[in-house]
Amino acid sequence: MSRLSTNSHNMITMCRGVAVMRKLRYWTWCLAVGLLFTTVFPVGAQQVEKTSDEPAGVEVSVTADDEAAIELSLTDEPSDSPAAEVTISSDAPTAVAYPDQPVRQMIQGVRSGIAEQLGLDGAAPGHRVMGGLGTGAFKQRMDAPLARVMPAGLANCCRPRWFDVRLEAMNLQRDAVGRNTNFTSDGILGPIVLGVDDLEFDKELGMKFSAARQLFGANSLEFTYFGLFNFDSVSAVNSPTNNLYSVFSNFGIDPFGGFGETDQASRHTLSYSSSIDSVELFIRRSWAEPECRWQGSWHAGVRFVYLLEDFRHTTRSDLNNSSLDYRVKTRNSMVGFQLGADLWWCTASGIRFGAEVKAGVYGNRAEQDSIIDATSITTPLIDHLESKRVSVVVETGAMATWQIDQNWNLRGGYQIVFLGGVALGAENFNTEPPFVGLGRPPILVDNGEALYHGFTVGAEFTW
DSSP states (O other): OHHHHHHHHHHHHHHHGGGTSOGGGHHHHHHHHHHHHHHHSOTTOOOBOOOOSSOOOOOEEEEOOTTOOOOOOOOOSOOSSSSOOEEEESSSOOOBOOOSHHHHHHHHHHHHHHHHHTTOTTOOTTOOOSSTTSTTHHHHHHHGGGGGGSOTTOOOTTSOOOOSEEEEEEEEEESOSSSOOEEEEESTTOOEEEEGGGOOOOOEEEEEEEEEEEEETTEEEEEEEEEOOOEEEEEEEEOTTOOEEEGGGTTTBTTBTOOTTTSSBSEEEEEEEEEEEEEEEEEEEEEEOTTSSEEEEEEEEEEEEEEEEEEEEEEEETTTTEEEEEEEEEEEEEEEEEEEEEEEEEEETTEEEEEEEEEEEEEEEEEEEEEEEETTOSSOEEEEEEEEEEEEEEEEEEEEEEEOSSSEEEEEEEEEEEEEEEOOTGGGOOOSOTTSTTOOOOOOOOOEEEEEEEEEEEEEEOO
């Protein structure tokens, strides 16, 4: 009997260790428990009988046939009998009776350890905690291999998706600078050697800041700003034989040989810079499905987007000792109403994946200013035009968060921002020559498009 008590005590200690070990190891512990059961209760053991005065609450019966199959049944209802019974039957009838308290502790240790490490504390007796196709099986299998990256005490997906302050670095790229215009040919009507397509914006680093304030219930007021981008690109072409011809003269044929400042030139350059800033203020309403695996929100509010661009074309002719400097600046001030929604999936405790989309219709005040300075122009030419039109802004992205403790989340994702109905610097360059009197009308092109996309990474803080 002392051996039985010692083995039972060891089994209790090992099973309770499941609650302490990380989730990744629980399958190993459960296998060890099964092996210990077969060791403590071997099939065909000799008959031993003993009674105890302690009240019984667990009944265990073990039966075995010629193949030594074992069946274990547990009941949690208290028994009227003064002691628990353990009966082992085989071809040679045997019986064992012993006090039930160590067995009851052992079973409760197994159940509590497994339930606790699966985040099922307080589950009702008999609750299925692992295996099969029952409710929560997928979650349990997802949680187990992620044990070592989960923060302690965060085993509940029902924690609301929330933050107070968020700061992210954004590494965005603008796909195209605008519709193409050819500027320079090598020789009269020669091959094109410089145009808008030769300009390309590199990825630029900016930032995004958000702050949220809970209003009532599941509603919150949220403020977001992103910007501090400065996209720029420069392209130039040189000719030691002064053989560059300009779009102003239709590449050297109107007039033939071109203009002194722009044709028979030794150098032509294009430079382009652009910046974008966005401010949002909206009310967000959150929701969660009953098992908390899915959470989301919708929001409505106002947004202001400011797009500023500067396009410049310069030429120099060493042969004619003359030059031109043509600069175009455009501004887009967009204010409008925006709707949006997001959806989050809690794949495991502390890790969530989400997607968001928002779109709005905006009133855009587009402006264009041009300044032309050339050797043959005594007073710089200045153009100013503006328009008011409807524009659109669409933003979408995919995100993931990892909760590292009670206050901090790490966050990363991919963001896409599209602007439609805007005035772009390169598209507002007027190719009519400025050297032929007052017949050159100013232009304003305000139907351009801009697409930004790239990765974001940052952190969220909650207090």
